[in-house]
Amino acid sequence: MGLTGADAPAGTGPGSRGEHAGTVAAPLPAHRDRWEQDVLDDPRLLGDIAFAIGGPFHLMYPPRVAANISAFRQVITAAGISGEIFYGKKANKAACVARACATAGAGIDVSSTGELVAALGQGIRGADLLITGPEKADELHWLAARHGCLVAVDSLGELKRLAALDIPVRILLRALPAASASRFGMPADELDQAVTAAAEHPSISLAGFSFHLSGYDPIPRADLAVQLLDRIRAARAQGHPATMISIGGGFGVDYVPAGHWSAFRDEVNRRWFHSGKTFESYYPYSFPDAGPAMLAAVLERDDLAGKLRRTDTTLAVEPGRALLDRAGSTVFRVQGHKTRHEHGQPYRVLTVDGTSLSLSEQWFDSEYLPDPVLWPAGPGTPTPTVAGATTCLESDMLSWRRIPLPRAGVTGDLLVYPNTAGYQMDSNESPFHELPIPPKVVLSQAPGGRFRWALDQF
Template structure:
């Protein structure tokens, strides 16, 4: 039989991640198969040394532009303790939004003053703990400010930022209007030493640089206004929103231009606008450089210059950007089902060819493909939470290492649950050879939001363990993540 020669007409273009020799070597080492056998299900691999490298890159930009800055890792991006341990060891702050996150950060050695507490309408217990541990609290509304000032009247002066509603996003549910900010500033000034109002913050969706620069400049002006009322106001938070670059520009643009329902199992459709921007020309620490180097409209100098001139510290809350290339997710193939084109071999109208017993021997024009079923669920690859899917191609790993090119085999990837919607990858990925039961699929660069945002022990399946990989001179060394129970 003649192997498939995939064409854009039959299958979507490939979406390989950027070259990563370290992860390639890990795939070829045999360790993933040993771990799959040991844990009997999917698992996540963590590479904390890459977290350290990403932190260092952000700090290098701050130093190069002579800007005072503090980095807070956005804990919501991944629940593993390994990242918090690195924060404690490296003097990195942590952005938390619940009692559980705050307690875990403290329990792993991060000091209260190195925590910033975000999120809307915080519970009283969270406000009490944050105040007691001298955390910095981003206040989102006037009623929240009133509850926080009540703690001040009990003898503890809370540290706070006032969150600003972006003027260009008036429908956002985060932040205070201009009038509400005026009221909040007056209340903070009246509280005197009972509160420490340290500055302002904003929450802005998306990854565009210029809107963040415009808001940063506005917050500098608000700090000057607050100082006129006798408030310290010496810092601003620009939040996160530092994109991660997963794929090449050419591959991503080719995919967006050609993708259509025929490229997906069951004719599934995805709007291009709903995909994460998997290629970003300015990403990570370089996005910070671009932000600080922007001259906002109506200002004579860059954001960096405005911060220096006003003596203001910039606070950063990256999550995904600190986890770039710092982890991957591994599933074991436990079933391979061949599927022909709709109507083929079924007696349906238009069915003129038999469904192939080996999809790799079918003609590309038939659109034949397979359905791989793995030993976990799509709840451990969370992008479908956003009506999308994780676009980069997984790597097929056999017991001998990464699969070599044989007979190309297009397939979608489904989960082990009884739900039709439990599909990890709806797109018909063209694998280099036909996967076999026991082979592994390694989804790369999943540490940022993918691993555990949606995790659930559905069907009483165990949650995938997180395995920390540590650099070593010989074979890779590993240990279980030390996240406390509960």
């Protein structure tokens, strides 16, 4: 959502900074799906939901989750390999997302008993659950083993505790990438020990290996997967089934057009931000090969797909954010407004009825950059605008950046932040000031195309 193409006011497109180039931020309009545009175009829907909820809320559109799963599966099918998709549940805890995964045939990656129980409650079968995380609790081990889940084992000590349950369980051994300082996974010598130890316990079935890498580069993921194919062969030689490699998540999401993102990166300066705020880094909001396209790049590297086929090895992926691309938005109501001046130029300060904890990029000391949309649309003068929270903290800003909104926001308007389903809604929420945590509102389409809505049900 945001200003795009002909909708952008003069002087705010990529490469054009307008009269006050130093103080008005470059626009970052988000890619927008048809469902999002229909919601914005509906003259009543958002206003009716806001009235009923009485505070900020999150919109969820589960059909988009199903479409994202399908796009990943198409890449797997086109490569001619066996593949499994596990949704990284930590990215969003909404029940409707888990239900969409169950309906679309995807599994779920969970890291707590709460996540495991919630996934089962939405129709995910135990065999379709991957249990990840470091040094998992004994209760989680027991419940996972009882339900036939696949468990990614993080250490030799965890393997020993899991074996002590004496319940049949399938496992992956998590590898520590070479030269990595991560606290997760096992180095080469411990992996060797774990393979040998697994053979000594009849209850343990070694299904393969897994790893996670930070960043969004497909090359190291493919290279490590190729290396682990050697371990697959060696484990089979010791009598293990060893049929799977999981390459984790980290599939990028393309939030904004490349030209706008390039203009932002080339020109960003502290004069664009309220009080001269600066950030050391941002999520890379434009990806040339995002989500499924990144998976295709991984499979093409060093003929990984061919090697998986020839060794009859299944590739598992654990996307979180990428399966939630364009599946939700976050809506705040404007409670008040004022004008501030910096560097001799005025800008609007909106106060909304929620907090920056519902835009969790603040958790990483960064800013969620895709432009929010001011609803309802209407005539007006383009107005640089920042958005602050309803709390008493000076630092509680939803948007420090002076966003070039198409008109001046006023009390009662809604500010709609796009594409927030991936991590933004759920990673840092808190009832600070005893404010309610924003509920999730699930949209569906009735016959005839109109939207219906209901609260998400756990």
